[in-house]
Amino acid sequence: MDSPAPPHRLSAALRWSFIALMLALTVACVFLGMWQLQRLAEKEALIAAVAERLHLPPVPLPPQAQWTGLDLDLLNFAPVSLTGTFRHDQAVTVFTSLVDARGPASGPGYWVVTPFVLAGGGTVFVNRGFVPENLQEAALNDPGGPQGRVTITGLLRPAEHAGWFVPEADTSNRIEWVRDPARLANLVDPALAPFAPFYVDQAAGPGATLPQGGETVVEFPNNHFGYALTWFGFAIIAPVMLGFWLWRQRRTKV
Known part of the structure; x- marks a missing residue:
């Protein structure tokens, strides 16, 4: 029968898994933040195009x-x-x-x-x-x-x-x-x-005519910049948390 892995090897495997997870989380948050910035550019271009289109x-x-x-x-x-x-x-x-x-x-x-x-x-x-x-x-x-x-x-x-x-x-x-x-x-x-x-x-009719035309709502939700800041914030927090955890691990060993 195989003997169980030594405790220090199991702990090392868990440590490296946690480190890999936090680094992957950081990369994912950076990617999502960049994607939101791309969506922001697309949304701003759409808003500008519609604003111009309305006056044609x-x-x-x-x-x-x-x-x-x-x-x-x-x-x-x-x-x-x-x-x-x-x-x-x-x-x-x-x-x-x-x-x-x-x-x-x-x-x-x-x-x-x-x-x-x-x-x-x-x-x-x-x-x-x-x-x-x-x-x-x-x-x-x-x-x-x-x-x-x-x-x-x-x-x-x-x-x-x-x-x-x-x-x-x-x-x-x-x-x-x-x-x-x-x-x-x-x-x-x-x-x-x-x-x-x-x-x-x-289009709107004359005066106070009912039905009341010309009431098209021209609105595009545009929260992409806020979403990008949120993801970039997570991308900063994740490595900071990882660094703090590694520092605690070293102190515990000492």
């Missing part, structure tokens, strides 16, 4: 034939113009809570999202704007808005995707929780298909 003149909406291959990240917040007809009888309301509003209405309420049948084919969901919570039924029963063929402008937006805790649509009251064309399509006449994989936030 509207361009015609890509036709239906191009919808499948569109890079929606490159078109996010792009001003577009589109010609067609609103289907006000098929409007859907999407719950929201509007803060920092540009118009007079704010707080809990709904986006009024209406199918817009394009003159060239296909349907785009257009977010006509915000209405307060107590006007949800009125927005559906008497939506108003332009009739017949019109040309409108707005900002192209990718679909909002529902998280795990987002409930299913309230079909009886025509209420949704996200502006996702795939989900919105389930609440309208299927004959309006095909539906664009994006939606359009309509």
Whole structure:
């Protein structure tokens, strides 16, 4: 039978394992800090690009034939113009809570999202704007808005995707929780298909018109610099802790 390893060899193995672990942790923290700095540069470039894009003149909406291959990240917040007809009888309301509003209405309420049948084919969901919570039924029963063929402008937006805790649509009251064309399509006449994989936030109307358009929230969470500092902090702490531990080990031996 093999005899057990001497205690001093086992202790040495544990010491070297701990040292290797702390050094690997330091390297990993440095890598993550550098990665966050890279993400910071990418996010700042995106913010600058969108800020410039918002002030460009509207361009015609890509036709239906191009919808499948569109890079929606490159078109996010792009001003577009589109010609067609609103289907006000098929409007859907999407719950929201509007803060920092540009118009007079704010707080809990709904986006009024209406199918817009394009003159060239296909349907785009257009977010006509915000209405307060107590006007949800009125927005559906008497939506108003332009009739017949019109040309409108707005900002192209990718679909909002529902998280795990987002409930299913309230079909009886025509209420949704996200502006996702795939989900919105389930609440309208299927004959309006095909539906664009994006939606359009309509520009603001005159005065205090409801729905209150022009309320697109242009916001990008940018905490990458703070995350980078955190990881670099861990990269400093790990070798300091390792050095202190080695110093204690030497004192214990003495």
